[in-house]
Amino acid sequence: QVQLVESGVGLVQPGGSLRLSCAASGSIFSINAMGWYRQAPGKQRELVAAITSGGSTNYAVSVKGRFTISRDNAKNTVYLQMNSLKPEDTAVYYCNATTWLRDYWGQGTQVTVSS
Numbered sequence: 001q002v003q004l005v006e007s008g009v010g011l012v013q014p015g016g017s018l019r020l021s022c023a024a025s026g027s028i029f030s031i032n033a034m035g036w037y038r039q040a041p042g043k044q045r046e047l048v049a050a051i052t053s054g055g056s057t058n059y060a061v062s063v064k065g066r067f068t069i070s071r072d073n074a075k076n077t078v079y080l081q082m083n084s085l086k087p088e089d090t091a092v093y094y095c096n097a098t099t100w101l102r103d104y105w106g107q108g109t110q111v112t113v114s115s
Contacts, residue, residue, distance in 0.1 A: 002026045004095045004106035011112045020080040022095030030099040034078045038091035085113045
């Protein structure tokens with residue numbers, strides 16, 4: 001079992017920045033990759049960014065150049081640094097951990113970009 005705890009909920013103005021954190025605990029040795037997904041009202045959940053255990057990263061086209069995913073192995077924590085935020089980035093953001101057997105999800109954290 002893997003437990004994921006997210007933090008960083010916030011309301012920011014367009015052009016602002018916000019950092020989300022996701023701390024993993026439990027069977028962290030089984031994690032192959034971690035990532036962030038988001039779901040806006042009326043839309044499907046979509047991948048925002050992911051990072052593998054080897055450090056490779058992948059980003060959605062819509063956030064490339066604005067968002068950065070990183071990890072601190074000592075803290076078992078993954079971060080999503082979001083810069084130049086746009087109103088269309090408004091969504092519930094979910095942390096995800098992928099293992100050989102299944103995916104695990106955090107509880108979700110609301111990010112609202114509005115003036």
